[in-house]
Structures are given as C-alpha cells and as structure tokens.
Amino acid sequence: MKGTEIEILHIIEENGRVSLPTLAKMVDATEEEVSAILKKLEEDKVILSYSAVIDWSKVEQQESVTAVIDVKVTPQRGVGFDEVAERIYRFPEVKALYLMSGAYDLSVVIEGKTMSQVARFVSEKLSTIDTVISTTTHFQLKKYKHDGVVFEQGEEDHRIVVTP
Known part of the structure; x- marks a missing residue:
C-alpha cells in the first residue's frame, strides 16, 4: 500500500466527514486521485464503514x-x-x-x-x-473513552488560584 493511501486512511479514521477537497489538500493530491483511492479502498474492503461516535446517554x-x-x-x-x-x-x-x-x-x-x-x-x-x-x-x-473519543471532559477551571 502506498504512503498516500495510508495517510488517507489515518485521516478518515480520525474524521470520516472530511470533505474531498480538504482531504486532497491534506495529502497533496487532486480530488480525482483521492476519489479513485477511496473507491479502490472501499472495493478492496479496506474501508468497511464510515461511522460516528455518539454519546447516547x-x-x-x-x-x-x-x-x-x-x-x-x-x-x-x-x-x-x-x-x-x-x-x-x-x-x-x-x-x-x-x-x-x-x-x-x-x-x-x-x-x-x-x-x-x-x-x-x-x-x-x-x-x-x-x-x-x-x-x-x-x-x-460508564463510558469514558470510545474509539479515541473522550466522553464528558470536565470543564477546565479558569479561576485564578488565590493564596493568603
């Protein structure tokens, strides 16, 4: 597998909704080349599905x-x-x-x-x-993390610490 294909796989694994123009820019290829690569990876069953991580709670x-x-x-x-x-x-x-x-x-x-x-x-x-x-x-x-996505990250405390 070529470097561009692996790079595309890493990108869409992290964000399956990345647009074709953005993906093409990220891997320095044309939209047609990226579209052909995606089609081949889907046909070869390397890409099996595109999914979202949802907090059903x-x-x-x-x-x-x-x-x-x-x-x-x-x-x-x-x-x-x-x-x-x-x-x-x-x-x-x-x-x-x-x-x-x-x-x-x-x-x-x-x-x-x-x-x-x-x-x-x-x-x-x-x-x-x-x-x-x-x-x-x-x-x-309780679900803390799934597929690399952290659930319910607490808000960071932005208060200034005051000591006597």
Missing part, C-alpha cells in the same frame, strides 16, 4: 445497556473458532466479537434495552450453543 429515551461477555468455547476440528464465532455474530444484539488470548476464547459486546434483556440473550441464545462451555458477563457502567 445524552439522547432522551435512547439509553441502552452494554455488556461484554467472555465466552469459553470448544473449538471444532478443521474450523477452530470461526464457525461458532459466525453463529454468534449473526445475532442482532451482538455489536462486536473478538477472538482473544487468555482465560476466555471470545469476547462478545452486546447491547440491549435492559439488563434483563441482556441476561435473556446470554441464557437463551448464547449459553445454548453446543460448543459454549461457559460465559462471564460484565456490564458497562
């Missing part, structure tokens, strides 16, 4: 419960973890799924409207998969 009636579930599974001969991972990521509640090293094999991130809904997902859908040996559920209590 500030949107009325849109809050949800996020849980990270550590899953221990028995890998299947010939396919390893891929088959069970595919079965799990097909559930609409699953927002992310990772193969992990350590005590657990898979890390599943899910969202639900309530803790009960998340619990039902674990007990009725996830735990019933034949190759799943055990699960450990962790509920997200």
Whole structure:
C-alpha cells in the first residue's frame, strides 16, 4: 500500500466527514486521485464503514445497556473458532466479537434495552450453543473513552488560584 493511501486512511479514521477537497489538500493530491483511492479502498474492503461516535446517554429515551461477555468455547476440528464465532455474530444484539488470548476464547459486546434483556440473550441464545462451555458477563457502567473519543471532559477551571 502506498504512503498516500495510508495517510488517507489515518485521516478518515480520525474524521470520516472530511470533505474531498480538504482531504486532497491534506495529502497533496487532486480530488480525482483521492476519489479513485477511496473507491479502490472501499472495493478492496479496506474501508468497511464510515461511522460516528455518539454519546447516547445524552439522547432522551435512547439509553441502552452494554455488556461484554467472555465466552469459553470448544473449538471444532478443521474450523477452530470461526464457525461458532459466525453463529454468534449473526445475532442482532451482538455489536462486536473478538477472538482473544487468555482465560476466555471470545469476547462478545452486546447491547440491549435492559439488563434483563441482556441476561435473556446470554441464557437463551448464547449459553445454548453446543460448543459454549461457559460465559462471564460484565456490564458497562460508564463510558469514558470510545474509539479515541473522550466522553464528558470536565470543564477546565479558569479561576485564578488565590493564596493568603
């Protein structure tokens, strides 16, 4: 991959809404060249999606419960973890799924409207998969930083310190 392509990827990863003219200026290329590079990266599935980081806790009636579930599974001969991972990521509640090293094999991130809904997902859908040996559920209590974006940065105190 060329330097310009990597530079473009870094820029749009930080800000997916950067305009084509601005992006072209930033990488010292023409808009046509940048447009062709973006199209190729999308076709090659290097760029998979453009997304925004949203603080849903500030949107009325849109809050949800996020849980990270550590899953221990028995890998299947010939396919390893891929088959069970595919079965799990097909559930609409699953927002992310990772193969992990350590005590657990898979890390599943899910969202639900309530803790009960998340619990039902674990007990009725996830735990019933034949190759799943055990699960450990962790509920997200507060989001401080996501995808490099800090949530709820406190206002800096601009008062002058006065000492006697």
